Amino acid sequence: DAALQLLQCGKTFDIILADFGVSSPQLDLAQRGFSFSQDGPLDMRMDRRQDFSAADIVNRYSERELVEIFEKYGEMSPGSSRKVAREIVLLRRKKKFETTSELAALVNREHRAQVFQAIRIVVNDELGLIEKTLPLIPKLLKPGGRVAIITFHSLEDRLVKDYFKQESSLGEESELKLINKKPITAEHLELVSNPRARSAKLRAVYKS
Numbered sequence: 001d002a003a004l005q006l007l008q009c010g011k012t013f014d015i016i017l018a019d020f021g022v023s024s025p026q027l028d029l030a031q032r033g034f035s036f037s038q039d040g041p042l043d044m045r046m047d048r049r050q051d052f053s054a055a056d057i058v059n060r061y062s063e064r065e066l067v068e069i070f071e072k073y074g075e076m077s078p079g080s081s082r083k084v085a086r087e088i089v090l091l092r093r094k095k096k097f098e099t100t101s102e103l104a105a106l107v108n109r110e111h112r113a114q115v116f117q118a119i120r121i122v123v124n125d126e127l128g129l130i131e132k133t134l135p136l137i138p139k140l141l142k143p144g145g146r147v148a149i150i151t152f153h154s155l156e157d158r159l160v161k162d163y164f165k166q167e168s169s170l171g172e173e174s175e176l177k178l179i180n181k182k183p184i185t186a187e188h189l190e191l192v193s194n195p196r197a198r199s200a201k202l203r204a205v206y207k208s
Helices: 002-008 024-028 054-060 063-073 078-092 100-106 109-124 126-140 154-168 188-193 195-199
Strands: 013-019 141-151 176-178 201-207
Touching: 002 126, 013 126, 054 078, 054 109, 063 078, 063 109, 078 100, 078 109, 100 109, 109 126, 126 141, 126 154, 141 154, 154 176, 154 201, 188 195
Parallel strands: 013 141
Antiparallel strands: 141 201, 176 201
């Protein structure tokens, strides 16, 4: 949305840095409902103006729909996805899920991050927003301009990697050229002070 607004205003840039990760302050605030290690409402909305929340997914999605999102967005195995989805559906017949701790208690520790990631991605249409934003990049860059994008999980990185590869492989018609063929990752010293950077990958291109 922000990229589209800038484009509609006729803005272009020499340098763009895009961070597709979730805001750390949002993760750290229990009341936002992103964390499986803190008790809070089952929310996960980045934009609190929208009505659709994590509670809607957990309490209303069918078992089949839950399996699909756990497999696709949580990158869980089919067996684990079915097990978690089945347990959610069985338990919510007795009482609707209202808090993150209720959901976290149902999921074994190995899969909590994956389940919460899958639900968060769907609530905020995170991958859809990335897919809409990437084609706007060439239009926002001035000739010679550079863009660097930071992602924090493989689903995001794959979208960026594939788009950059596609746009840079058109020969003389390519507007975007790769700066780094392999993603840049955090070094040890940065990880000591910022452990959340462990999964971060940076990819960059420039506009010819």
